[in-house]
Amino acid sequence: MSESLVQVASFSGGRTSAYLCTRLLEMFPRERLRFVFMDTGAEHPATYDFIRQVDEHLGLELVCLRGDSDTPMGAGVEPRVVGLGDIQRDHVPFASLCGKYGTPTVKIPACTSRLKERTFRKYATRKYGADGYVAWVGVRSDEPRRLGRMGESPFMRYLAEIDDATKQDVLDYWADQPFDLGIAEHLGNCVFCVKKSNLKLALAARDEPEMAVEWADMLRSAPDRLKGDGLTSENVYRENRTFGQVLAQFADVATDDLRSRVRSSRRDTSVCSESCEPFIAQMSLPLAWGGAA
Numbered sequence: 001m002s003e004s005l006v007q008v009a010s011f012s013g014g015r016t017s018a019y020l021c022t023r024l025l026e027m028f029p030r031e032r033l034r035f036v037f038m039d040t041g042a043e044h045p046a047t048y049d050f051i052r053q054v055d056e057h058l059g060l061e062l063v064c065l066r067g068d069s070d071t072p073m074g075a076g077v078e079p080r081v082v083g084l085g086d087i088q089r090d091h092v093p094f095a096s097l098c099g100k101y102g103t104p105t106v107k108i109p110a111c112t113s114r115l116k117e118r119t120f121r122k123y124a125t126r127k128y129g130a131d132g133y134v135a136w137v138g139v140r141s142d143e144p145r146r147l148g149r150m151g152e153s154p155f156m157r158y159l160a161e162i163d164d165a166t167k168q169d170v171l172d173y174w175a176d177q178p179f180d181l182g183i184a185e186h187l188g189n190c191v192f193c194v195k196k197s198n199l200k201l202a203l204a205a206r207d208e209p210e211m212a213v214e215w216a217d218m219l220r221s222a223p224d225r226l227k228g229d230g231l232t233s234e235n236v237y238r239e240n241r242t243f244g245q246v247l248a249q250f251a252d253v254a255t256d257d258l259r260s261r262v263r264s265s266r267r268d269t270s271v272c273s274e275s276c277e278p279f280i281a282q283m284s285l286p287l288a289w290g291g292a293a
Contacts, residue, residue, distance in 0.1 A: 006133040008034045008124050010116075011054070011062065013047040013189045015181050017138030018054045019170045020159045024136060025058060027162065034133075035060040036123070038067065038116040039087040040190065042094045042215075044208075047189040048087055050181040055084060057179070067119035069096040077114045079123040089211075091218050098222035104194050106238050111194070131155070142166040186262050191215070194237055199265060201237065202250035203258045216243055 007028050011017050021035055037051060055062040064087050067077040077097070093115055097104075104111045124133050134155055141160040159165070165173075174180045183189065184207070186200045191208055192215045205212035219242075237246050250258060 004132075005032075006034055006128045007032055007136060008036060008128070008133045009136040010120060010138070011035050011037045011051070011060070012116075012138060013037060013043055013051050013181075014138065015170050015174050016140055016159065016167075018050070018181075019163075019165065019173055020136060020138040021054065021058055021060060022173075023159065023163050034063065036063045036065060036120060037087070038065050038119050039082070040094050040111055040115045041066065041088070041090050041092045042111075042191070043089060043189045044183050044187055044191050045089055046182045048089070050179070051087065052084060053179045057177070063123075065119050065123055066093045067097065067115040068093070069100040069114070071100075073100070076122070077118055079119045081123075091214070095218055095221070098218065103219050103222050106194050109194055111190075140165060140167060140170070192243070197265070198238065198241075198246050198249065199258065199262050201243075201246050202253070203255070203262050205247050206255045206258060212247070219243055 007024060009017070009021055009024055011021055024033055035055075051062070054060065062084060064082050064084055065079045066082050066087075068080050069077050071078050094111060097111060097115055101110055101114070120135070124135065127133075134157055137156070137158045139158040139160055141164045143160075186203050187207065188196070188200075191204050191211055192201060196204070237243055241249070253261075
């Protein structure tokens, strides 16, 4: 691979992708490295604190992008560079996406594909050329499901290729640092991610009730887009339930019981446990996709 390629790390705001940044700084000359964060405006407030701490601690000179969906239909999402001080939980990019395309669904998580993947691609391709950079993603060697979905491309690489760190190794690393990501695992960075199980969504709403109300209000404000089965855009989570209906099914379950169920569920431990990484669902495609809408 050419020595001239720029190495562009996707920093999601989670511990693993932050750990990836530390490894890349050890591997490559600083002038060949770039670090990019795609802000959905829907991350946990502690995520934004962690991002700023990592940027200052490692000297990332982080590029922060927000996908703007306020564009003509067919033009896709436009990447906008914003300052590190401008990233925040204000739902602006997410609400813009919902207003144009309808709310994301479990089967079609457009928040990841458009606000993260396509925003990243468009920015990097315009900046460095379609074949002028390599994208790095924080996927560990102990995440076989994620690795199996990554596909193969000389323009896409991930943490597991260069480091065999497990989840516990990453946790131990940050425990030794002067700061850490102060979020319970079931909350993740995107608190009400459509990929989460019903259990995790219910527990997240108990732990962050004000955020749950704000999230429900945003979903309801999105335009209804009738699907083939007659459901509207609010029916986005799973089993044809709206966000409110998902929470309602656990209304009679005590919070401590919910917490115990989440801890004991093996399936939950591997689903959206920390952060939403882009490109994981991609097939084997080169990053010449950059112009895709």
